[in-house]
Amino acid sequence: MPDDLANRKRALRAELRERRRIMTSSEREKATELLTAHLSELVTRFDARYLAAYLSTPDEPNIRPWLNAAHEAGIRVLLPVSRDDGLLDWVLGDGETEREGQFGVPEAVGEVLGPIAINDVDLIVVPAASVDRSGIRMGWGRGYYDRMLGSMEQCPPVYAVVFDNELVDSVPTEVHDKPVDGVVTPSGIVDL
Template sequence: MPDDVDVRKRILRAELRERRQVMTSAERRRASEGITARLSELIASTGAESVSCYLSMPNEPDTRPFLEWARARGIRVLLPVTREDGLLDWTVGEEDDETLGLHGVPEAIGELLGPMAINDVDLILVPAAAIDRTGMRLGWGRGYFDKTLGSMEKCPPVYAVVFDSEFVEQVPREVHDQPVNGVVTPTRIIAF
């Protein structure tokens, strides 16, 4: 029988998915421009020379313009590749080739560098369904990023990328959930 936290998470995720579905193309375009600008500001303020990021799903804040911006400036970008065992492999990708990985998530195609490759980045950017005012992250329920972040010996700053309405007062929390150091929205960068 699912516990109360699990039920609350599922309800909140469904609500957030619905909100994302009804966004207009103009709202998505403005959000994409804002996300790219805020992420480039974050890179400038942290001095990060290597980052891990992800290829966004169609309903997520669009990370591709930022990825192009970062690569054009010589910033090394690691992209996740899902594995059957619940861990993430990493790749720098080859050109702009993509495939759909496990669970239908877009993934870069390239040489796999293994789960430990993320230990060499200066900044980690993760997707989220929502982030609360304490830095607690509500993911989409598969646990890949929680497992990765929880297993890192020395973790660099981790920032979640969400739409403005997804920075909320509180999200349901379980023991395995990993907080983030900050959140990036189209209009703000907030460090916790």
């Protein structure tokens, strides 16, 4: 990656982290409420009975109430476990049982199903730092989700979850960056 591109991504990630850190608790609570409704709508739209998602960190848009509702509704949810080789294993999760994984990120606890378990899901919900209007997702720089999406032969719909101001006109892009089909923000679902 050229130094200029790396520096632009690093600066944008730092700016996004800071914006997330200064959000008020009431802004976060309202965003969580709206995201839960929109994610539930997305599941209904795709009639998803088996999905892949993630355990949100305190700085990320909070999708945990939605994960709990999905689990209570009998929807099977795969949650990622980071591997040292840069791939993701998957665990059938309840959205509650977790441990601290690599990089301090929460990970589900349970029977590890391996990287190919994701091939059977109806919908994938991924985290992002930012997404542009052409669907290019910028993550946090480790490449786990780009590798996962790039390895799938038949990928179901993929939606990233971001705050409203993180859906932008463009993000710095590299060849390996994989697009998403849409984003879910507190304002709604945007198909890209």
